[in-house]
Amino acid sequence: xxxxxxxxxxxxxxxxxxxxxxxxxxxxxxxxxxxxxxxxxxxxxxxxxxxxxxxxxxxxxxxxxxxxxxxxxxxxxxxxxxxxxxxxxxxxxxxxxxxxxxxxxxxx
Amino acid sequence: xxxxxxxxxxxxxxxxxxxxxxxxxxxxxxxxxxxxxxxxxxxxxxxxxxxxxxxxxxxxxxxxxxxxxxxxxxxxxxxxxxxxxxxxxxxxxxxxxxxxxxxxxxxxxxxxxxxx
Numbered sequence: 153x154x155x156x157x158x159x160x161x162x163x164x165x166x167x168x169x170x171x172x173x174x175x176x177x178x179x180x181x182x183x184x185x186x187x188x189x190x191x192x193x194x195x196x197x198x199x200x201x202x203x204x205x206x207x208x209x210x211x212x213x214x215x216x217x218x219x220x221x222x223x224x225x226x227x228x229x230x231x232x233x234x235x236x237x238x239x240x241x242x243x244x245x246x247x248x249x250x251x252x253x254x255x256x257x258x259x260x
Numbered sequence: 261x262x263x264x265x266x267x268x269x270x271x272x273x274x275x276x277x278x279x280x281x282x283x284x285x286x287x288x289x290x291x292x293x294x295x296x297x298x299x300x301x302x303x304x305x306x307x308x309x310x311x312x313x314x315x316x317x318x319x320x321x322x323x324x325x326x327x328x329x330x331x332x333x334x335x336x337x338x339x340x341x342x343x344x345x346x347x348x349x350x351x352x353x354x355x356x357x358x359x360x361x362x363x364x365x366x367x368x369x370x371x372x373x374x375x376x
Binding site: 191198203244 | 368
């Protein structure tokens with residue numbers, strides 16, 4: 153099983169600042185089969201990024217993903233008020249399809 | 261517009277059973293792998309099971325293997341999760357999700373509570 157470790161656990165930032173979220177895998181994620189999701193309280197997750205760096209439909213270009221192998225990053229170039237939420241990474245290269253534990257981006 | 265609508269959640273005693281349903285619309289359901297993901301109260305996301313577009317392949321998390329069964333009816337555009345021998349640790353919101361290299365659409369979730 154691939155274990156995904158996200159850091160930091162909580163990120164305290166102000167609107168307009170840049171957010172950098174990390175997702176580290178316990179073994180290489182084949183074909184960069186990694187996705188990022190955003191979840192707000194009481195809502196279902198929303199797909200932001202798939203294949204490590206491809207933005208999902210309708211996702212603003214301030215969201216970008218990068219990385220390969222075991223190290224992946226989600227960057228939000230300039231935080232908007234609606235971006236404060238919890239973010240999860242997920243690998244879909246192997247079974248079971250594991251998620252990271254999440255990073256909460258909160259308003260400073 | 262893609263829609264996924266879960267139903268069937270509720271309060272069940274430990275050891276009991278429950279069947280969740282997910283009604284899909286707005287896309288060609290029979291072409292898509294589908295997934296169940298759950299989220300315990302205040303916790304992160306946990307992949308539960310997925311099923312191939314034609315139902316011929318099914319995969320489960322170790323935590324539910326032998327107790328849960330994923331199935332689908334492509335004629336009814338519906339996904340199911342039969343949950344047996346339920347435990348307190350199965351308490352969660354259960355989401356169905358469409359898989360397309362990442363899960364691009366999710367339902368709103370249905371709450372399952374296991375308690376005596």
